[in-house]
Amino acid sequence: MQKKINGIQSIHFKIPMLFIFLLLVSLQIIGAYFIRQLETDLIDNFDNQMSLNVRFLENSLVPVIEDEDQSETPATVQNILEDYIGGDFLEIQVVDAEGYILGTNDQTRQSVVGTKSTDRDVQQALLLESDRKYQYVDEDRMDRVLKVVSPMFATTSPGEVIGVVIMESNIETVYSQISEIVKIFLNASLFAIVITIILAIIISQGISKPIAEMRTKTLAIAQGDYSGRIRIYGNDELGQLADTINDLSTKVKEAQETTESERQRLDSVLKHMSDGVIATDRRGKIVIVNNRAVDLLGLNREEAVGKSIMKVLDLSKEFTFRQLLETNEDLILHIDEGEGKADSILQGEFSVIQRDTGFISGVVCVLTDITEQEKVEQERRNFVSNVSHELRTPLTSVKSYTESLQDGAWKDPDIAPQFLQVISTETERMIRMITDLLNLSRMDQGKLQLEREYVSMNDLFSHILDRFDMVLQSEAYRNKNYKIQRDLTQRTLWVDIDQDKVTQVIDNIMNNALKYSPDGGTITCRLMETHNSVVLSITDEGMGIPRKDLQHIFERFYRVDKARARSMGGTGLGLAISREVLMLHGGRIWATSVENKGSTFFISLPYESFEEEEW
Incomplete structure (x- = not known):
């Protein structure tokens, strides 16, 4: 069954997301580095420019402040500062060594000139004789301001601080420039992401479409459909894979056809084999059983498949499955055919199914019915x-x-x-x-030839009985008072038989009747006609035949009472010969008996009725 793919798990989603993720990571890395470096460079440039301006201003102010005529100093300073009005300069103050403000470029703050500065940065610069530079946010304008406080040293007396220059510049323009550049970068990044998504979708479709077609084809191959071929979109790896799958489909189809042909041939062989075949898996569970094996075991196919061979063949009491795999001898199996039926005797030949690696994948058992042979x-x-x-x-x-x-x-x-x-x-x-x-x-060898002729069964039977009547008059039987009672049909029955052989059969049965009848017993002889047979019956009043022996009396050398039969001179072959003679005539012989009351033997011969004119 084809499993439905979730949208998040689909390659249509994964490829664009992969491209977007890679692009975002790249943009993040590039953007962080670029913007950070840009910010650093712009601020450094601004800072350096401020430092140059401070140094240039200091070079202009130091000679003025060192001049002995200090009366003109504030005016001169103010004139110098006027050159720095506008631009990014917010305010520039010049403070003397005593902390008094000598001038400012801010025209609105000229009132502070001549007053003592209260700026702590001025006091620290005068005290520490070092530059101080930092940024802060102007609360009025909410702009960032770069403030530089630099002490001025006398040229005549090195190391002597003669004043301080305070320069405040609006650095917010730098950050605004950075923000504009960041916006441009983000817009470009967004545009790149959109382009990337479009390209990723196109690429994913170019990849997923052949893959989807290959998946559909492989599913069809798995279900046994080898028709159709996958379209090849290019000579890349996917194209080579599609070509390989097309080739695989052809080879699998050929292999499947060969396998199916072999399977049908094997099924036909197994179906028509005279021997039963059972195959198991490595655990001994039956996976294959042919019709002959089912018949021999007396099972249904559904009852056998999936069951343990040890249980089906009733071997669990004598062997384990491992011992069965190791045995090299044929086993004789006795199959119970049910009440009233003789057991079947089967010969089981077991063969292990073993791969080249030595792995045992099952066992094959060939069952041969040797009941008749045994x-x-x-x-x-x-x-x-x-x-x-x-x-x-x-x-x-x-x-x-x-x-x-x-x-x-x-x-x-x-x-x-x-x-x-x-x-x-x-x-x-x-x-x-x-x-x-x-x-x-x-x-047995088929060498006994019958000399057939049409004989009146009435006359033949009467003649034989007349002869036994004469025997009963002899000295040996005179005191036994035997009687022969006749019940013969009046219709003349002509049969095609070997008169001597049939006479021998009737003589044998009559002799047995005389042997086993008590003194004064009556032997009843009947001749009757059915629609296609002539039936003779001879009934005695002797000891009878037990039910368990009745089906064996026509076997060679079989005797119900061996001691008595041998003492009476019997060979145990008379009834067996009688059965063979009658079978050669196309007839049969059988018997019924009741113990201590007597037995009746029946002889049936083929008979075809015809009119006198035909004869």
């Missing part, structure tokens, strides 16, 4: 652990029974067949697991 890594570790464990158990059994046979158990006709049967069972279990792993590997 999940895959954890699944890999679990997979290796599970495979190792699943293979170790049957291998341990095979090794133990083989060692027993080697130790002589093969000679026992009762024990040897049992040991061999266990070895055969465990070997078949390992073969099944390895086959399942190979199938999963092919699916």
Whole structure:
């Protein structure tokens, strides 16, 4: 915001006042010196003139007073004094050594001639034999008077005072002359001040106008307006400054355009980065955060900007900001996504923003979402652990029974067949697991090819259930009294599937239903149609699946009851393979369950209805 300049603070006021002040100081110094010197010179000249007149008068009077014939002395003195009537001489008196007045040039005071003088200055001059000179103000005329009292010495007897000359002159004319000269000086000074003010205003405008234009231009530059150029009035310093500002405006404009281009490029890069970026100031307050970082942290931009990075990333319990600046290791951050959601795992890489001088101006943090990576890594570790464990158990059994046979158990006709049967069972279990792993590997690599064909889902499901009906009649299930209940749609549903792979899926679910159903349990099998899917469901009356385990049962090697599942010969891969097979068909599998009441598995396959004529 442009601040308004007070009139007294303006250069329009300061420059004229500066000139006036300098002129007044100069005039004061010059005037004081000039008038003082003039006054001194004029008064000295007047004084010297008075002294000459006194000496000249004394030279004329001394011979007269020394004359032995004193009878003619007053008349002669009076004749001499008549030459000094008029001019600046107010009164001249001649007094003899006895103090009697011998004559005066004032015609109105001739009565004092012959009388004894009462003037103290005469008495002091006769007594001290020295001149006396001073000024005083005549109260009648109110003029300044210069009075000179000079003793006259005899020429025949050196040192003998024979009389006194008193001369009073009007010195007011000198002071009047000085006053006139002072008035002339003051008038000239006043005229000079007026001329100076006019010139100062013109000069100040000549200086302030370019400065005002330069100020307006610099304010425009500060606000981002680089258009227009400052007018150059001359090739002086102000002209060079204006030219420099014009050049600066051009360079700032180019630099601003470059900076804006770089900023837009940086914003675009930050906006489309797959990693989150956070930048802070030297105090750790967030100043830049891109969209990806906001998404990863689950915050609004307004909530992040201005907050401490230690608080936003929840690092205050483990680090101080200084320790964060000094760390060279990547940090693993666990972000709570809220109730019912798994935490996100982020990798934070921190880099200090440091100038050439060593001053740290902030830190940049790059956040990478490694949730899936960590999940895959954890699944890999679990997979290796599970495979190792699943293979170790049957291998341990095979090794133990083989060692027993080697130790002589093969000679026992009762024990040897049992040991061999266990070895055969465990070997078949390992073969099944390895086959399942190979199938999963092919699916993961996309190498498993489906041999699709149109199959009547009604006939396929019925055929599979007929086969399990025959299984239930076998010796192993005869005493369990299992029942398979069917609820199949009467509408023939043709689907494009790999019959063997889908049969494997249904067999797996039916085997699980038989394994976990109690004696006398009923297994309900349904086949239904939606507007774009064929849905199969298989419901058992077994122990059910706990809610916390329900979302994990399709993961590899996951078992709800590990001990029981392993004792029943399961590998923990059947449901995982079923899910992969159905995903290859574009379908899906899911389950619902109530503990101690049973579970229901659903299989959904894509289905497009068509008329018989089209077939």
